[in-house]
Amino acid sequence: xxxxxxxxxxxxxxxxxxxxxxxxxxxxxxxxxxxxxxxxxxxxxxxxxxxxxxxxxxxxxxxxxxxxxxxxxxxxxxxxxxxxxxxxxxxxxxxxxxxxxxxxxxxxxxxxxxxxxxxxxxxxxxxxxxxxxxxxxxxxxxxxxxxxxxxxxxxxxxxxxxxxxxxxxxxxxxxxxxxxxxxxxxxxxxxxxxxxxxxxxxxxxxxxxxxxxxxxxxxxxxxxxxxxxxxxxxxxxxxxxxxxxxxxxxxxxxxxxxxxxxxxxxxxxxxxxxxxxxxxxxxxxxxxxxxxxxxxxxxxxxxxxxxxxxxxxxxxxxxxxxxxxxxxxxxxxxxxxxxxxxxxxxxxxxxxxxxxxxxxxxxxxxxxxxxxxxxxxxxxxxxxxxxxxxxxxxxxxxxxxxxxxxxxxxxxxxxxxxxxxxxxxxxxxxxxxxxxxxxxxxxxxx
Amino acid sequence: xxxxxxxxxxxxxxxxxxxxxxxxxxxxxxxxxxxxxxxxxxxxxxxxxxxxxxxxxxxxxxxxxxxxxxxxxxxxxxxxxxxxxxxxxxxxxxxxxxxxxxxxxxxxxxxxxxxxxxxxxxxxxxxxxxxxxxxxxxxxxxxxxxxxxxxxxxxxxxxxxxxxxxxxxxxxxxxxxxxxxxxxxxxxxxxxxxxxxxxxxxxxxxxxxxxxxxxxxxxxxxxxxxxxxxxxxxxxxxxxxxxxxxxxxxxxxxxxxxxxxxxxxxxxxxxxxxxxxxxxxxxxxxxxxxxxxxxxxxxxxxxxxxxxxxxxxxxxxxxxxxxxxxxxxxxxxxxxxxxxxxxxxxxxxxxxxxxxxxxxxxxxxxxxxxxxxxxxxxxxxxxxxxxxxxxxxxxxxxxxxxxxxxxxxxxxxxxxxxxxxxxxxxxxxxxxxxxxxxxxxxxxxx
Numbered sequence: 001x002x003x004x005x006x007x008x009x010x011x012x013x014x015x016x017x018x019x020x021x022x023x024x025x026x027x028x029x030x031x032x033x034x035x036x037x038x039x040x041x042x043x044x045x046x047x048x049x050x051x052x053x054x055x056x057x058x059x060x061x062x063x064x065x066x067x068x069x070x071x072x073x074x075x076x077x078x079x080x081x082x083x084x085x086x087x088x089x090x091x092x093x094x095x096x097x098x099x100x101x102x103x104x105x106x107x108x109x110x111x112x113x114x115x116x117x118x119x120x121x122x123x124x125x126x127x128x129x130x131x132x133x134x135x136x137x138x139x140x141x142x143x144x145x146x147x148x149x150x151x152x153x154x155x156x157x158x159x160x161x162x163x164x165x166x167x168x169x170x171x172x173x174x175x176x177x178x179x180x181x182x183x184x185x186x187x188x189x190x191x192x193x194x195x196x197x198x199x200x201x202x203x204x205x206x207x208x209x210x211x212x213x214x215x216x217x218x219x220x221x222x223x224x225x226x227x228x229x230x231x232x233x234x235x236x237x238x239x240x241x242x243x244x245x246x247x248x249x250x251x252x253x254x255x256x257x258x259x260x261x262x263x264x265x266x267x268x269x270x271x272x273x274x275x276x277x278x279x280x281x282x283x284x285x286x287x288x289x290x291x292x293x294x295x296x297x298x299x300x301x302x303x304x305x306x307x308x309x310x311x312x313x314x315x316x317x318x319x320x321x322x323x324x325x326x327x328x329x330x331x332x333x334x335x336x337x338x339x340x341x342x343x344x345x346x347x348x349x350x351x352x353x354x355x356x357x358x359x360x361x362x363x364x365x366x367x368x369x370x371x372x373x374x375x376x377x378x379x380x381x382x383x384x385x386x387x388x389x390x391x392x393x394x395x396x397x398x399x400x401x402x403x404x405x406x407x408x409x410x411x412x413x414x415x416x417x418x419x420x421x422x423x424x425x426x427x428x429x430x431x432x433x434x435x436x437x438x439x440x441x442x443x444x445x446x
Numbered sequence: 447x448x449x450x451x452x453x454x455x456x457x458x459x460x461x462x463x464x465x466x467x468x469x470x471x472x473x474x475x476x477x478x479x480x481x482x483x484x485x486x487x488x489x490x491x492x493x494x495x496x497x498x499x500x501x502x503x504x505x506x507x508x509x510x511x512x513x514x515x516x517x518x519x520x521x522x523x524x525x526x527x528x529x530x531x532x533x534x535x536x537x538x539x540x541x542x543x544x545x546x547x548x549x550x551x552x553x554x555x556x557x558x559x560x561x562x563x564x565x566x567x568x569x570x571x572x573x574x575x576x577x578x579x580x581x582x583x584x585x586x587x588x589x590x591x592x593x594x595x596x597x598x599x600x601x602x603x604x605x606x607x608x609x610x611x612x613x614x615x616x617x618x619x620x621x622x623x624x625x626x627x628x629x630x631x632x633x634x635x636x637x638x639x640x641x642x643x644x645x646x647x648x649x650x651x652x653x654x655x656x657x658x659x660x661x662x663x664x665x666x667x668x669x670x671x672x673x674x675x676x677x678x679x680x681x682x683x684x685x686x687x688x689x690x691x692x693x694x695x696x697x698x699x700x701x702x703x704x705x706x707x708x709x710x711x712x713x714x715x716x717x718x719x720x721x722x723x724x725x726x727x728x729x730x731x732x733x734x735x736x737x738x739x740x741x742x743x744x745x746x747x748x749x750x751x752x753x754x755x756x757x758x759x760x761x762x763x764x765x766x767x768x769x770x771x772x773x774x775x776x777x778x779x780x781x782x783x784x785x786x787x788x789x790x791x792x793x794x795x796x797x798x799x800x801x802x803x804x805x806x807x808x809x810x811x812x813x814x815x816x817x818x819x820x821x822x823x824x825x826x827x828x829x830x831x832x833x834x835x836x837x838x839x840x841x842x843x844x845x846x847x848x849x850x851x852x853x854x855x856x857x858x859x860x861x862x863x864x865x866x867x868x869x870x871x872x873x874x875x876x877x878x879x880x881x882x883x884x885x886x887x888x889x890x891x892x
Binding site for chain 2: 089
């Protein structure tokens with residue numbers, strides 16, 4: 001049995017400034033890509049060995065894509081960087097005085113520290129929901145949700161008890177942001193085109209897809225026009241939309257809402273909120289509602305050598321008084337600019353202030369319909385927005401191979417309505433993982 | 447929490463003869479495909495909801511293919527059959543007197559019963575090896591082995607202890623049949639082309655791939671010429687071949703052989719033997735060395751309405767005194783012929799005797815080299831055998847989509863030497879799987 005004390009971070013010494021990056025998402029990857037190996041040593045610490053393209057996670061959960069096609073190995077992304085050091089390890093704390101980051105297996109000194117840890121699901125302190133609901137933040141969540149959905153249909157097919165069958169066929173999605181809307185649309189398409197063929201004995205008019213939000217419209221971060229179009233598409237697909245509605249409790253069998261309504265369901269998907277994945281060690285005043293307060297150089301309040309980028313940061317400005325939306329673009333742009341500024345520092349040049357270039361936002365609803373808010377207050381909808389969605393996603397999907405795989409899958413689905421990946425990979429609980437067991441257990445602590 | 451007694455098999459009544467098929471492999475699928483829906487009701491009982499293309503399983507374990515690309519949902523395969531009933535459930539026994547098959551959730555009557563359960567790993571009663579070694583029989587095994595290999599490299603990168611590092615970098619494969627040989631070759635290619643770029647700090651001359659067999663040559667089921675060529679290719683790839691060597695014990699850290707030799711390793715892959723996955727209920731004399739004795743109609747000894755096809759059956763003949771090789775072709779051909787005979791039965795026509803058409807056998811060794819035994823004692827080797835291997839595997843891979851995905855992956859790898867799927871999907875241990883938990887636990891009992 002491997003002991004944690006047999007491991008150490010094992011980072012080679014260097015005379016170059018060392019940038020320690022925590023995380024492997026859009027911000028971290030775009031920062032690293034733009035830091036020249038001859039000027040900086042980069043140490044990336046992450047709990048996942050891949051860069052996930054999270055905007056397509058709902059497709060994995062609904063059997064449209066393989067998990068591998070939205071995950072790109074981080075080591076592969078940077079195999080041409082000569083002074084890049086990836087460490088597959090959970091960070092446990094920051095010591096801004098000693099200028100070190102501690103992990104499960106030792107600590108590392110930094111010259112610059114960049115926190116790019118993104119978000120985690122926010123259950124607002126409700127442990128019961130946290131335990132019983134399905135999250136949708138990681139590849140394992142998506143694979144697990146896919147198994148859960150398919151097993152529910154299998155079991156609905158095996159019961160004569162109408163109440164149990166209804167609970168198996170009801171799906172409740174809490175949160176009508178892009179994830180919730182895209183998931184609901186995708187499930188509705190499955191219900192229409194795939195499931196009746198797969199389960200001829202089941203009556204899928206009994207399958208209800210509830211999309212619930214505490215606010216008064218779907219896609220609250222988008223324009224009212226986009227919300228309205230999306231709402232219409234969802235209704236057309238037969239999604240039950242419930243607005244101004246808050247989940248009170250979920251025991252694994254019945255969702256209870258604050259207004260007293262109850263829905264029996266074996267599957268509650270929690271897409272209702274996220275909070276920044278902050279790390280122990282910085283003073284409380286650096287964090288506001290789960291996100292690090294940063295200036296327009298992405299420096300965390302009170303520090304010049306500690307940065308936060310992407311979703312875990314909140315950068316307030318006149319134009320964005322509540323900070324930027326928690327989507328990929330701010331992370332990408334902040335990572336890229338921070339790299340440029342660190343290079344400027346080496347040259348003793350003045351730093352550039354961050355100015356968010358809003359490329360608009362997009363959400364897909366079902367098979368060939370989407371809504372898009374373009375810069376300049378234009379809203380697109382329908383097929384043309386869907387084409388835009390397709391191009392943007394293919395364009396930003398990292399890795400040549402993945403683009404091909406994803407395109408192949410999409411073309412196949414577009415013409416056949418089929419979904420090839422609806423296989424159940426059973427949760428695998430065993431004694432095998434000798435090397436990683438304690439390590440993995442510790443990694444999984446959130 | 448779902449109770450098993452809330453579920454039942456729920457098979458619709460019929461006046462047609464009912465064929466109950468246990469399993470979802472090559473035999474079961476080819477039988478079902480050839481049974482006309484207007485003449486038979488088919489009930490398929492399987493612990494997996496997909497048909498796995500097991501000859502490519504080693505590719506999933508070595509990050510060459512996604513698990514989804516070698517698994518085709520069974521319901522999708524037969525969605526055009528009007529009287530086909532898939533049930534995702536473990537079979538617990540057979541009652542040949544009552545003519546019923548029992549499962550976790552009730553029993554079903556059969557007119558014809560076809561056992562097509564294939565094989566399971568044979569640890570020859572060694573519980574310690576069973577617990578500590580990695581099998582390679584299911585998709586979950588392959589995903590788990592992939593995670594184990596990648597985590598071992600990650601951790602070898604994190605230790606300064608030379609003994610520990612060596613144990614992490616040694617890989618021992620017990621069994622030099624096609625699975626062992628193909629896995630060893632694929633790992634050797636990874637070591638040469640992928641890993642040194644991913645882990646620049648590790649010295650991969652330290653990574654040893656041991657391929658061990660109790661017999662005196664690799665690929666014992668193939669011709670001596672094929673064995674000799676494969677042996678040469680493996681040596682060229684730097685695989686350590688150890689023949690006439692039996693594993694005695696494995697505690698998870700060190701493999702001990704019967705001759706006293708020891709190899710420290712965190713990863714022992716068990717490809718050393720399989721045994722038929724027989725089911726409780728038939729008399730002991732129907733089973734010989736783990737396989738059902740069948741006549742050339744695939745009827746199990748003493749029965750006219752119970753059949754075994756594929757790997758779980760042993761059909762002895764003058765030409766094949768020990769039965770057919772346990773590969774896909776006999777299963778495919780037996781399934782197809784049995785369907786034809788059942789149709790003949792309806793027409794009161796005489797049954798056809800099974801005559802195995804040996805199409806030859808193939809094994810791939812590394813990137814563009816293979817060996818093939820063709821019918822008529824010809825042996826192919828090298829690039830031309832590899833091309834043959836490629837065509838045969840693409841041809842038999844079920845499903846249009848999968849062929850495209852697999853081809854895309856192969857083309858990508860052939861030209862770039864890359865492997866896109868080297869992501870670690872952590873074993874997922876949680877409380878989520880409310881619906882399936884007890885069910886899954888019971889399903890997993892072997």
